[in-house]
Amino acid sequence: xxxxxxxxxxxxxxxxxxxQRYAVMxxxxxxxxxxxxxxxxxxxxxxxxxxxxxxTYNNLRDLVQAGLVREVAAEGRAARFDATGMRHHHxxxxxCGGVEDVEWYAVPKPASRALGKRVLRECELIFxxxxxxxxxxxxxx
Amino acid sequence: xxxxxxxxxxxxxxxxxxxQRYAVMxxxxxxxxxxxxxxxxxxxxxxxxxxxxxxTYNNLRDLVQAGLVREVAAEGRAARFDATGMRHHHxxxxxCGGVEDVEWYAVPKPASRALGKRVLRECELIFxxxxxxxxxxxxxx
DNA sequence: ATATCATTTTAGATATATTCTGAGTATTTG
DNA sequence: CAAATACTCAGAATATATCTAAAATGATAT
Ligand SMILES: [Mn+2]
Ligand SMILES: [Mn+2]
Ligand SMILES: [Zn+2]
Ligand SMILES: [Zn+2]
Numbered sequence: 227x228x229x230x231x232x233x234x235x236x237x238x239x240x241x242x243x244x245x246q247r248y249a250v251m252x253x254x255x256x257x258x259x260x261x262x263x264x265x266x267x268x269x270x271x272x273x274x275x276x277x278x279x280x281x282t283y284n285n286l287r288d289l290v291q292a293g294l295v296r297e298v299a300a301e302g303r304a305a306r307f308d309a310t311g312m313r314h315h316h317x318x319x320x321x322c323g324g325v326e327d328v329e330w331y332a333v334p335k336p337a338s339r340a341l342g343k344r345v346l347r348e349c350e351l352i353f354x355x356x357x358x359x360x361x362x363x364x365x366x367x
Numbered sequence: 368x369x370x371x372x373x374x375x376x377x378x379x380x381x382x383x384x385x386x387q388r389y390a391v392m393x394x395x396x397x398x399x400x401x402x403x404x405x406x407x408x409x410x411x412x413x414x415x416x417x418x419x420x421x422x423t424y425n426n427l428r429d430l431v432q433a434g435l436v437r438e439v440a441a442e443g444r445a446a447r448f449d450a451t452g453m454r455h456h457h458x459x460x461x462x463c464g465g466v467e468d469v470e471w472y473a474v475p476k477p478a479s480r481a482l483g484k485r486v487l488r489e490c491e492l493i494f495x496x497x498x499x500x501x502x503x504x505x506x507x508x
Numbered sequence: 509a510t511a512t513c514a515t516t517t518t519a520g521a522t523a524t525a526t527t528c529t530g531a532g533t534a535t536t537t538g
Numbered sequence: 539c540a541a542a543t544a545c546t547c548a549g550a551a552t553a554t555a556t557c558t559a560a561a562a563t564g565a566t567a568t
Contacts, residue, residue, distance in 0.1 A: 241515095242515070242564075242565095244515090244516065244517080244563085244564095246516085246517070247516090262554095263555080264553095276518095277517080277518095278517065278518045278519065278520095279518090279519090279555095280517075280518065280519080280555095280556080280557085280558095281516075281517055281518070283554095283555065283556075284516080284517085284556095285516095297442050299440040299441055299442045299443075301438045301440045301446055302525090302526070302527090303553095303554095304554060304555090305442055305443070305554090305555090315477070317482075317485060320488065328477055329477070329481040331475070331477065331478075333474060333475075334472070334474070334475075336456070336469055336472065336494065337470075337472075341458075341469070342499055343499035343502055343503075344458060344467075344494075344497065344499055344502060345496045345497040345502045346494055346495075346496045347461065347495050347497075348494070348496070349492060349493070349494055349495075350492070350493045350494075351474065351490060351491070351492055351493075352490075352491045352492075353477065353482075353485075353487055353489070353490055353491075354487075354489050354490075355485055355486045355487045355488035355489070356485065356486040356488075357485055358483055358484035358485055361484055361485060361486045382544095383534095383536095383544065383545075385534085385535095385546085387546070403525090404525080404526080405524095417547095418546080419546065419547045419549095420526095420548085420549095421526095421527080421529095421546075421547065421548080422545080422546050422547070424525095424526065424527075425527095425546080426545095443554090443555070444524095445525060445526090446525085446526090
């Protein structure tokens, strides 16, 4: 996705394509990791134009609302973000808290009886355990 | 599960059965909601013996580590907890953030090729959308 | 182009959630 | 019993996220 496409995607979500907002979106799309808001703030400020912390949070909120960015909440730690490109699941490491993508596959939806009057928007599948880096030495810290 | 069983479960997890720790566990088991640490702290302090905030957090951490309690992280908001009784999935409301149980059903595990060297401990399925209370009036606050 | 209006940005203050500190208390072990 | 270990506690400290109010920006209408 190039600059013009990002601009179009933002505007399709009812958002202006401001330099600060564009920088957040472009950074997330160039990443295959799952940066925190603080990391995104630092990254977009390594290049002009400068963006404030509040703006970074505001834009992340707006991008999540527009469906262009996904937020991954991890226990205790700061939330992590990724651009919603290809569908995928997530693996979260019990030890280091790292978030990694896992190839997507369909998940059976719950019975409508089990949902009752709730309106289902999405099913999120999260795997937990030890990442490749943490797995080999389960006893060490 | 009665008092003796809670004691046994705690000790099986390598934890002493202290009055403060017992109170947290007993409260969570009596709840079918998903209280925050602050709510648990308030609840266990409505009865003797008193427990400090730090101890409440410490005990929640220990109980999660021992597998007796599950922590549910929600974006932005405080973490919520439940006693790991019967297996179940969770529904998290987009609007009010409420966490509700959904009847359990088996989820297909990922291909071992997709997992690589990671060690899988559990698959957690989280549904998102609007809860029964928030669903009927999607435009209101 | 000028006025008007809505959106966005900003620095810093504020709020909320969680962890840390270091001293004291309780329990277990030898 | 003494010593080691586990636990608790109040408050301080840290981390994370949101709010505020003023200024800047960009869109739309005249
Ligand atoms: Mn991802
Ligand atoms: Mn539950
Ligand atoms: Zn890891
Ligand atoms: Zn709701």
